[in-house]
Amino acid sequence: MTFNLRLIPLLPFLGAAILMLFGRKWKRDTVLIVAAGAIAGSCLVAFDAFFTALPRAAAGGGLHDVVGTWIAAGSLKVDLAFRMDALSGLLCLIITFIGFLIHLYSSGYMEHDPDYPRFFAYLNLFCGSMLVLVLGDSLPVMFIGWEGVGLCSYLLIGFWYTSNANADAGKKAFITNRIGDLGFLIGMFLLYQYTGSLNIPEITAAAQGGGALMQPLWGATVAFWAALFLFVGATGKSAQLPLYVWLPDAMAGPTPVSALIHAATMVTAGVYMVARMHAVYLLTPGAMAIVAIVGALTALFAAIIGFAQNDFKKVLAYSTISQLGFMFAGVGTGNFDAGVFHLFTHAFFKAGLFLCAGSVMHAMGGSGDITIMGGLRKKVPWTHGVFFVCWLAICGVPFFSGFFSKDSIIGGAFGTEIFDAAINPLAGEHLAWVGKAVGVVLMLAALGTAFYMSRLYFLVFSGSETRASDEIKHHIHESPGAMVGPLVVLAIGAALGGFIGLPGGLLDHPEWNLLADRLRPVLGPEMEISRAMEIGFMVGSVVLALGGIGLAYLFYGGGYREPARKFAAAAPRFVQLVRDKFRIDELYGFLIIRPVKAIAKGIFFVVDRILIDGFLVGGLAWVVDLVGSIARWLQGGDVQRYMAVFAIGVAAIAYLATQPMHTFFSNALKVTVNGLTVDVDAHRGSIAANRVLDYSFDFDDDGKPEVTGVASGAHHVYPQPGTYTVRVKVKDPSWGTSSTLTQKVEVR
């Protein structure tokens, strides 16, 4: 069914365009009305569309809106078309709803910024792009959004452009994303090459048919490589190993941006994409294993880095990376709806956390250094409350949203059958360990999550005194209503959001899992796990969460405690290494960026300057110059030298002209081979009739001519086959000059 889906992204785009063209001269309120109005309108349309779509989506359909043909060339045809099913609908709601909240929040947060209109223009642009990303019916349209959000991220990270660090961070984000995009593009090209289409439903259909994508390619299948390359795109966008490095730096942007783009929406695009292309992934357990392993490792790795960060937003950034790792582990183990579920809950609690961070930093005069915070519980009560809820949610405390979603991912990892060769014929024996290993790593990561989040909470809010300077302390205040309002809404979401994905199987009411139920037509049936296992994991994860919180309390409850100091003193270099994020950035700089730059510079000088311009061009010029100089040297001014050259010229011509058979124009010998018999004719034009020449024919080049005489032609029979050189000497008796002609003949 068609529906004006185009309105959903169009409204924010329009808002952005209007603000860019006219916003500079407008009052702030007008700007806000346009910006928030655009996204609110979009949100309303999205809700309308979503609830129109749901009943149809249940039957496997959805809403569809073709704007027109975008690119058609040769066999390729890409429509500018949008499609809404349960999956994209859910994402749309998250984007527009949280987007709207963040617009509101920003009106307070950015209140004093001179570039207020520009900020909102970017935000609108971002929302539009993100909506195109999720609604896109084909990979190229999705790619518009994919790159568009990257662009907005770039612009917003570098929003305060006067600092080079911010601009650098933006550039780094864009370029790292582009590395991923290269993978996305190649994956797209592979899919096109083998399915002949870039339309997602068609690719899905082709993948479910199997054939085309199961062709062998580079030692695996097409599906494997396509899935892998697409996943490279996802690692860039969603900040997974090894391309996660941009996200911590991206915290340079305004905090609402971190909340919206770098926590709730954009960074989850990779997860969305994998879920969207699940049909392709299901064909290749190998690629899924890679997705799951990368996800799990990222979850753990980022959590560990999170232990030692002292910047509020940096901690949250690593937390985001880590949570995204969970999601990938979810989709990578075939538990697509769990991945999307975590995406959903994460959107709320992480956006809430970030906005709290913004609120706290707002209160602290812009500083995000948690070592100087502490005891803020009383001073910013609303913010504290929201943070508290979100903290519990991310730690996985029962009945908060994160509990359900994280649990279903971990449970799914242990229970997955994707890598079981006995059940999934596509999987090899060697993959059997993946599910369990991923599960274990994820459990460690969950423990780590509880620990570093609690550390953050305790260091910031607990205790009685604030470690900051008096001047800062004096200014600490709760944020205005425009900021607090959205926070509360997000807190509610973070607290209750988990109930849309209740483990229905456990409660004997699968339909209670609203999310999985709705997503089933898109992503297939949810994973079945035995009840005992499920309960076991629930208990286990509660223990992990509480354990992490408890451990953190031991270390940081009410401020820095003795164990924390002791630990830091015991392994100072390790702590420093973790604090320096394992120096991965430096490693990249050393291994990749600097060599590339040095090589490029080297090539520039060696190839362009020396080899081509110096040697080739300059060398030619040198030769030309040399000959010219010789000619000029000959022209010495002495007329008698000129005449001598003249005379030598005459002599040379006489010499050239009197060489018998001398010629520039053709091969003189005409050779006809017939078996072992060879006829050679040195006759040229009409000369022989007029001049008597002596010919001697030496057919085997042994110095002894076989035939001599005034006849220009001769005949010879070779004794055996082989390759011979015929040498003909022509003598002009009247001039006494002679010349020799040779030619190779092959007789068989």
Add this chain to the structure above:
Amino acid sequence: MGLLGWVTLLPLFGAALILLVPQEEESIHRGLGLLTAIVTFVVSLLMLSGFDAGQAGFQLEVNRSWIAPLGIRFHLGVDGISLWLVMLTTFLIPVTLLSPQAIGIRNIRVREFTAAMLILETGMIGAFLALDLFVFYVFWELMLIPMYFIIGIWGGERRFYAAIKFVIYTLVGSLLMLVAILYLYAQFHAATGGYSFDYAQLSHLSLPASAQMYCFFAFALAFAIKVPIFPLHTWLPDAHVEAPTGGSVILAGVMLKFGTYGLLRFALPLFPLAAAQAAPLIAILAVIGIVYGALMAFVQDDAKKLVAYSSVSHLGFVVLGILTLNPTGIQGAVYQMLAHGISTGGLFLGVGLLYDRRHSRKLSDFGGLWAKTPVFAACLLVIVLASVGLPGLCGFVGEFLVLIGTFTAQKLWGPAGLTGYFPAPKLMGGIAATSVIISAMYLLGMYQRLMFGPLDKPENRAVRDIHGAETWVFGIMVTAAIVMGLAPQPILNRSEKSVEAFVASYRDRLQEAKRNPDVPPHIYPPLPAAAAEGGGTP
């Protein structure tokens, strides 16, 4: 004279008119120049409206006898490929003339500059439209002279060197091409008894393999220098850097396309067998050029040089697209030519504007300009992103289609018995695609060093934002970049038939040539009856 004749010659008449106005009347020169360019653009719009997208062949032909004794005819015609390149030319020239920075900082002799630009326009349009190889060659050389003067008179410090280098490089190729044209002419005579330089007739001439190789080399060399294909590119950074803004815009925006247009129009169709044999080499060079140009751009501190090297990279895509020899890739190549005209033209206008304001092109001399020039910064950002190939802007469509075409190159050619003709398409496509990363690195790096960071250089505080005509110039370029990114279809539709016909006829002629590689010059496919007459006498 026909519509095409008018499009071609109007700028020349305008130039003559301008040269008659006394030296001092600079505003009249500018006005007349702009007027001429706009009228030409309007006439070219008439051409566009008269163009029938459903037809593959040449349309709106003008075909009059010119030098009858040699069978040379003033034969112009437009098809879906040249149509857009002409439109690009007639579009860019008025925009350039509108820009106050076009003439560069040596703001002298406006009359001659305007006239030179218009003569250049005639040369370019004529060369795009020419269907007679002699006419093509004349126009091809005709554009050389004004560009030489534009670089040499209004250029930067090393302008003599750059101008001479430009001319010599170009001549190296074009004169050998002239020999090959003459050879074709002689062989056509040998095969049919008629004398003709007409493209429609010569493109039926099938040469033996060895002769094809020589002729293809001559043609391809001329075009490869113009493109430029690595390693023939070193004239380009020098020429671009030294040329005044207007010269750089036209040089990069239009003139480089003659290389790729020539490959598509002449080198490949005329010598299918040799082209197929050389294709792997050229494709590899194109890929090298893509990466190489990008890497070179990455290490430049001179903004113009950076943009110049980026052209090497972008034009590599065009060459690669042409060599895929499937409609998708060639459509992409055609589109990339246009998009590059817009994006790189815009970049040169932007860099030129800054050069005009600050008399420096060194990136390290800038920084933090956004605060001073927000509108300009926004415009430049769009153009930079178009050049980076962001989807939704013009640069994406072409690169995307080229890469798609590259990936599917073998798929289309395999069934035709021509496997192995395009080596390792996925590898080549993959390597070429890395430029999406590097282009982001150098272009955003450039943008950052211009616009972001602290405004810590005192000279930069006085830089003024765009105003007046400049706003129009950048507004037009930005609009073009966005429209071409969102709605490429009107363009692709009109070139579709011609591209498909090109591929079909190329494949047909290639297979014929493969069957008879050593047959002496002959006509294939047979000349249509109407075209067979009309040849001249010796």
Add this chain to the structure above:
Amino acid sequence: MSFDATQLFAYAPMLILIGMGCLILLAETFAQGASRAGLAWLGIAGCVGALIAIVAGWAGAAEPTTHFQGMLVVDRMALFLDGTFVAAALLTLLFAPPYLREQGFEFGEFYAMVLFATAGMVMVIHATHLVSLLIGIETMSLAAYVLTGCWRRSLRSAEGAIKYFLMGAFATGFLVYGMAMVYGTTGGELSYAGIASKVPQATKSPLFYLGEYFILVALGFKVAAVPFHMWAPDAYEGAPTPVTGFMAAGVKAAAFGAIVRLLGSAFASPLLVFDFTGWASVLAVLAAATMTLGNLAAIRQDNVKRLLAYSSISHAGYLLIGVVASGLGVASAKPAVLFYLASYTFTTLGAFGVVAWIGNRSDERLYVDDWAGVGTARPAVALAMTLFLLSLGGVPPTGGFFGKFYLFRAAMESPQLHWLVVVAVVNSMVSVYYYLRVVVSMYFRDSTRALAPTEGATMRLGLLLTAIAVVLLGIFPGTVVEWAGSIALK
């Protein structure tokens, strides 16, 4: 063996030139001071008269007619080149008066000598007999020697003249000796047709080849083909500039006409063209050497006059390609050579005209650097000079381009000459480099000292005419090609 005076009418152009030359010599004795300018006008009138006579005779010359027992012939080729020579003379007479006046040696004899030299050229091109050829060559050459050396104040002029004269006389020695050999070995034949008819028997003696090549060498000297070119740079530099143009255009064209006629009739036998004594291969090598050496030597010249002298050497090389192609049986080669000569005449005269224009008595401004800023100071002249230089370099839309195109086109029809065309093309490329050096100086550099050129209405007229001719020959060469082509129809 009777003398029919009516035959003289066919040679009206030559007679008019000679007659007007004599008239000028007479008038010179009465002329005083400023009235000497009138002498130039007399010469111009003579040229115009000759042109009219040529046009009048054109229609009747469709079929060649021989006169004076086969000594002279009137045909289209001769008339075409006559027109070129007379045009060259006319332009020289337009350029010369202001120049001579400025340099202080305006004598009536100068104009007479120009007319006599032209008459000699006409004789050369009409000659179908070795005697008339020799007389024509000598008439032309002696006048040219005198013209070269007539600038009495200049040491260079005298030095150039003595070099030119000595080498010219040296070449005449070869010419005469060669003629003697041909005369003897052909059994007493001196007319071209007679020689051609006796070639089969004459080739039995090697002396015939000696004679043939001696004659060719002497003519090669006149066109300044390498290695007989060495006089040219010095003579061209020494001669008064308008004379240099006249020599580079007229003398060269006449010698080429003679070569084409001689090789096309007397030595046209395939026995002589091809093979080991064939002139085709020898001339092909000479052509390659000539253009290459001329161009490479020109690259480093700083003196514009000398630069143009070397360039004129290289153009002889291009023209030789046409001669060879014609010998190898390409029908369109001869018209191509004629067209090239015509366009080259206008171009080179124009270029030397500008060189004459730019200097004055105290400051000749012959060096490339001296030309700085001309583009700003005198845009029209700079534009004209640019046209001439581009034409010399073979860049469209000029006559030089079309001439080269036409010539190469003809050569490409002979597979044996493809290599030569490639060499020629590479050479054109090199040549553009040094032609553009002058353009660079004129337009791209700022003037170092004020320009005080030799002004004169006739000079301006001459430049205008040459510039228009160069452009017209480039854009609409059709008519001239038809004229030139009409010789091939017979």
Add this chain to the structure above:
Amino acid sequence: MPTTYYLVLSFVLFLIGTAGVLLRRNALIALMGIELQLNGGNLAMLAFSRELGDLKGHVFAFIIIALAAAEAAVGLAILVALFRGRQTVNLDEATLMKR
């Protein structure tokens, strides 16, 4: 006497003349060398004319003599001009123009 003898003599004359032009520094003597070359040609012409019994050769020889005279006249005039400028007629000193 056989014609060959005359021809050999004529060639010798021609060579002597050539050598004179090439080797003697004095322009006057070089001029004489040229005359010798021409005379070599004349002698050959006459020898052939006599052998063939054809008068054209004789006539040609007269014309060549006339031309030689004209050449000498012009040549001497140029020599005078040269001498007036630099007070010498040595050819190796006339090297104002070179390269």
